[in-house]
Amino acid sequence: MSTYNVLVIGPRRGLVNVLQKRRIRFSVWQEKDLNWPDANQLLTAPLWKSPERIRQIVRNEFATTRFSHIIAGTEAAIYPAAIARRMLGARCSEATTALRCRDKLAMKEHLYAFGIPMTRFMAESAATNAAAVFKSLGRPVVRKNRKSSGSRTLQIIHRESDLVLQHGNRNILEKYVCAPEASIESFICNGNIQFSNITDYHEKGCTNFVPAAFDAVLTNAIENLNRRVIEALKIRWGITHLEVYLAEKGLLFGEIALRPPGGYIMNAIRHAYDFDPWEAFLAMELDEPFGFPDRPRAYAAVDVLHPGAGTVIAVNGEAEVRSHPATCEFRLKTAPGDRISRRESVGQDTGYLLHASDSPAARLQLHNTFRQQFTIEVEESVS
Numbered sequence: 001m002s003t004y005n006v007l008v009i010g011p012r013r014g015l016v017n018v019l020q021k022r023r024i025r026f027s028v029w030q031e032k033d034l035n036w037p038d039a040n041q042l043l044t045a046p047l048w049k050s051p052e053r054i055r056q057i058v059r060n061e062f063a064t065t066r067f068s069h070i071i072a073g074t075e076a077a078i079y080p081a082a083i084a085r086r087m088l089g090a091r092c093s094e095a096t097t098a099l100r101c102r103d104k105l106a107m108k109e110h111l112y113a114f115g116i117p118m119t120r121f122m123a124e125s126a127a128t129n130a131a132a133v134f135k136s137l138g139r140p141v142v143r144k145n146r147k148s149s150g151s152r153t154l155q156i157i158h159r160e161s162d163l164v165l166q167h168g169n170r171n172i173l174e175k176y177v178c179a180p181e182a183s184i185e186s187f188i189c190n191g192n193i194q195f196s197n198i199t200d201y202h203e204k205g206c207t208n209f210v211p212a213a214f215d216a217v218l219t220n221a222i223e224n225l226n227r228r229v230i231e232a233l234k235i236r237w238g239i240t241h242l243e244v245y246l247a248e249k250g251l252l253f254g255e256i257a258l259r260p261p262g263g264y265i266m267n268a269i270r271h272a273y274d275f276d277p278w279e280a281f282l283a284m285e286l287d288e289p290f291g292f293p294d295r296p297r298a299y300a301a302v303d304v305l306h307p308g309a310g311t312v313i314a315v316n317g318e319a320e321v322r323s324h325p326a327t328c329e330f331r332l333k334t335a336p337g338d339r340i341s342r343r344e345s346v347g348q349d350t351g352y353l354l355h356a357s358d359s360p361a362a363r364l365q366l367h368n369t370f371r372q373q374f375t376i377e378v379e380e381s382v383s
Contacts, residue, residue, distance in 0.1 A: 004286065007062060007070045007084065010047060010077025010259075011036065014266060014278035022282075027065065029057075031076070041065065047076040049147065054083045062088060071285050075147075078102045078258055091287075097234055101258035104146045105172045107233075111253060114232040116225070118253040119245070124171040130163040137175040146170045179247040181254065182212055184226045185261055185269065186240045187277075187292070189284050193230065195292035197273070198222055199265055205346040207367065208302045210268035213360035218246070225251050239281050241265075264329075264352050268300040271328045271356045298356040299363040300328070303370065305351040309342040310378035317374035321353060326366055329354040340378060350376065 006019060006026040011034070019026045020038050027041035036042055043061050048054050062084070070090045072081035082098030085091065100107045105123050112118065120137050127133045133141055141163060145153040147170065156176060157163050181201040187194045198219060200212035214222070226242050233256070241261040243254035260266055260281055269277045274297045283290040312334050322330055332351040334340060340350060353370065357363040 004068045005040075005066065007065075007067045007088070007090070009070065009072050009081045009084065010074030012073040012260060012278075014276075015071065015073055015260075015282065018276070018278045018282050027062070027067075029061070029077075029080070047074075047080050049079065051083060054080045055087060058084050058087045069285055071282075072259055075102070075257055075259060091237075097236075098258065100233055101235075101256060102147055104144070104255055106146075107255060108172070108253075111229060111232055114228065116229060116232065116253050117250060119177050120175040122173050124165060124169055124173050125167045127165050127167075127173065130160040130165060133163060133165075133173055134160055137173060140176045142174040142176050143171050144174075146172050177245045177247060177252060179245040179252070181243060181245055182214075182222065183241055183243045183261065183265070184222055185265060186226060186230065186242070187280050187284050187290070188230065188235055188237055188240065189287060189290075191234075191236045193227065194284070194290065195280070196223060196226065197269055199261075199268075202301070202367070206304055206306075208263050208265055208268060208304075209360075209363065210265060210272045210300045210302070211296050213299070213363075221251055225253065229253065229256055237284050237287065239277075239284060262347055263304060264302045264354060267329060267354055268302050271354065272296045272298050272300040274298075298358060299360050300354060300356045301363050301367050303353040303367070304346070304349045305332070305353065305376065306343050306349050307340065307376040307378045308380070309340055310380040312336050312338045312340060312376060313379045314377040315375075316377070317370075321370060321374045324355070324370075326355045326357055327353065328356050334376065 002022060002024040004024045006024055008026055009029045011028050011030055016036060025040055028036050028039045029043045031047055033044045045057055067088050067090050070081050070085045072078045078098050079102045100110050108118060108121050140156050140158040143155040143157060181204055183199045184196055186196045197210060198212040200209040202209045222244060229242060230240060238258060239260050240256055240258055242256040245252040245254055266277045273293050275293060280290045314336060321327055330353050334350040355366055357366055
């Protein structure tokens with residue numbers, strides 16, 4: 001049995017599987033009531049944003065246990081994990097790092113001072129009126145909660161009359177950017193980037209290409225921006241997920257998360273590079289060495305499935321997709337007769353398809369083929 005004792009806040013299945021595989025003692029603080037049979041302690045409670053409430057839970061539930069490490073698996077877990085580390089004596093990062101990786105306004109204000117290129121922004125609480133916002137940011141305006149993720153709460157506002165300012169809220173307002181997007185995932189140990197992957201958002205919210213097939217100039221520019229952001233935020237360990245706009249006049253920083261990415265990107269990394277990214281993530285958190293590959297072994301694509309709101313009337317091409325030799329993972333969560341609600345965030349889906357090819361060109365061709373073969377037909381409800 002390992003000498004480690006880990007508290008996982010906001011558990012992810014892949015991380016827990018690795019802890020179980022390595023026989024590392026672990027406890028869980030989660031928001032949803034899920035069963036983790038091997039957990040020493042299992043707490044289902046909100047991941048509060050209030051420092052006082054976080055401290056109260058830590059005192060009441062975990063103060064009598066000594067943890068060697070505390071790992072945040074989700075966006076909402078970052079701030080509670082930072083507070084818990086200090087209260088329980090686990091390894092700590094800079095006091096401001098977790099806050100800036102959780103609060104989009106604090107993040108952008110800090111990085112702007114370091115010269116990181118980004119779109120114009122402001123706190124909604126500081127805006128005087130809608131006309132001034134549109135004059136400063138242009139049209140349309142993007143509004144989102146400062147502590148949300150996965151496009152949750154995001155609004156694109158085109159008219160001044162639709163922007164009703166709420167000065168007591170926690171929103172950030174930004175200039176809209178019409179440009180392709182990508183992300184870069186980095187595994188970090190002792191402040192040094194050990195491995196990075198660039199993901200091409202081939203269709204934002206729907207299709208991720210891992211790794212991206214960008215040219216050397218664009219690849220180097222993304223990697224350089226990523227290094228500058230990680231250094232400015234003083235991120236010392238773990239995994240980061242930085243989103244970037246590929247604007248015509250140059251890269252624009254979107255945001256960075258100090259946790260594993262969603263969108264099944266971790267699954268795609270596994271098939272593209274032939275290593276377990278969850279094992280690597282745990283190694284970074286535990287300050288252990290890990291043998292990363294120096295190049296991809298395949299070119300993976302993830303199609304995140306969501307046909308839109310309505311009633312499913314047919315699923316076409318499922319057998320062809322499942323039997324294709326390039327299909328690595330395929331999960332379908334819906335069937336004819338099911339009612340599908342409107343997609344509120346990129347974290348909502350009705351399944352996913354992950355396939356891998358031996359070249360970027362073959363990947364794109366297969367992606368297009370699967371798009372034609374596999375469809376979920378939905379009948380929209382008549383209100």
